[in-house]
Amino acid sequence: MKKTRIGSWLRNVSISKKLYFTVGIMALLIAIELMTMLFAINTLSSVRALVAAEGLWSKAQKDAVYNLQKYGTSFDENDFIAYQNFLKVNLGDRKARMELMKVNPDMDVAWRGFLEGRLHPEDIDGAIQLLRRFHNISYIAKATSVWTKGDEQISVIQSLADELHAEIMSAHPSKDKISSILKQIDIVNAGLTTIEDEFSYTLGDGSRWLTDLILRLLFGLVLTVEITGLSVTIFVSRGITTGLKEIIRSSKKIAEGDFSTRAKVFSGDEIGLLANSFNDMTDSLQSSMSDMKQMETERIKIIDDVVQRKNNLEQFSYIVSHNLRSPIANIKGIANVLQAEGHFNNDEKELIAGLSVAIEKLDDVIRDLNEVLKLKNExxxxxxxxxxxxxxxxxxxxxxxxxxxxxxxxxxxxxxxxxxxxxxxxxxxxxxxxxxxxxxxxxxxxxxxxxxxxxxxxxxxxxxxxxxxxxxxxxxxxxxxxxxxxxxxxxxxxxxxxxxxxxxxxxxxxxxxxxxxxxxxxxxxxxxxxxxxxxx
Structure with a gap:
């Protein structure tokens, strides 16, 4: 039902709104795609930061044990202090982990814990967000569990270190007891190596899973953007071209003389309005065709009448110009004879002279008329x-x-x-x-x-x-x-x-x-x- 309403709305809104809608949908999908990519980049960066933190944790633990073992043989207090300094990295990470496992953690405490763990300040926020957002994901949950085991072993090392330090600081240190403590430390250190490997493997599996998930998500989103964009574009363009093709079809029919055809109206946009206007124009044109045909018939009749009158007039002019030549020649001859006679009085001679002039001019007119007719007819x-x-x-x-x-x-x-x-x-x-x-x-x-x-x-x-x-x-x-x-x-x-x-x-x-x-x-x-x- 919703799709039908959207389709109906798209068909009836203006073309400009269709274009705005299409561009808006594309822009929204691209924005979602960009935000997803940003989220993916930040998440992968956070995984990288957590892997880096694990590396620092492992290195600090090994350096701490090394200096503690060295202290067991050298009795040099500086070695014990070095052990304590290296161990701060592990203790800082433990502080951050324990704070983040709370229901309402103090982010400042967690942030300072990772900073003590020597994690780069720009990576701390990403690591915290990763542990908070994905703590229920199996890989992160397992890595956190392994991390907890490691911290428990760090506590064991701390107890053994305190015992070793107390024995060395006593008045009469026992070599056998010191040797026994160092052996216990070696056993714990070996166990920590196994734990560290398991933590690394778990983070690697989690990173690959997350990378695959993000790639699938991006692929699906890109595919959705393309399909949605193409679908909206095809729907809008098809709506426009269908209306235009229908108008063109109808106009061709009308050009062929079929004034009964009408354009189908598919939408309420400008194309639909154009189709309605086209149909209104066709109605008016059809209603006036009978009047135009009648006017054309009358026009042809008038033209035929004018042509006939023209032909009749030219025929009359031709007849007059030729048939009058002989009578005029006779009159002209008589006038010349009369002028030659000498028994007329002055008034009579003047009349005869005027007659001769008039006949001469009439003859000139007929000659001119003949020339014009000859020019037109030849x-x-x-x-x-x-x-x-x-x-x-x-x-x-x-x-x-x-x-x-x-x-x-x-x-x-x-x-x-x-x-x-x-x-x-x-x-x-x-x-x-x-x-x-x-x-x-x-x-x-x-x-x-x-x-x-x-x-x-x-x-x-x-x-x-x-x-x-x-x-x-x-x-x-x-x-x-x-x-x-x-x-x-x-x-x-x-x-x-x-x-x-x-x-x-x-x-x-x-x-x-x-x-x-x-x-x-x-x-x-x-x-x-x-x-x-x-x-x-």
Missing amino acids: GVAKRELINFSEILSDIKLSNANLIKEGKVTITYNFSAVNEIFTVKGYLYSVFFNLISNSIKYQQPNIPPVIEIQTRRTNDKLEIIFRDNGMGIDMGRKGDQVFGLYKRFHTHVEGKGVGLFMVKTQVEALGGTISVSSQVNRGTQFVIQFKTNELLS
């Missing part, structure tokens, strides 16, 4: 490699007198691009119309200056025409610049067809044209083409 002719410099030279040559009389200066810079694949007639017409307009609409008493240059920007080719002419009021007339029959200056002759033709021809070549202008400052036209279409 499509783009075969492309060829065209040189800008050669096109410009041809135009300058055909307009040499006009350029000379108007003192026109034409400068150009085609260093960026000088050749492109395009339709020669269209490009010639574009150059001719733009240059002619710059000359035609020059400022009074200011010689025209026309600058032409090419420029490459990213994947675009730009052809720039710039002049110092009269300019156009873009605020008022900007949207009419490329309109058919749109004129902005009436002081010179013109029909308002040139710029319309320029725009139509540029677009037929796949380009665009833009204009910027200021009154009495000049005009700039920028034609743009995609370089991958014109340079290869």
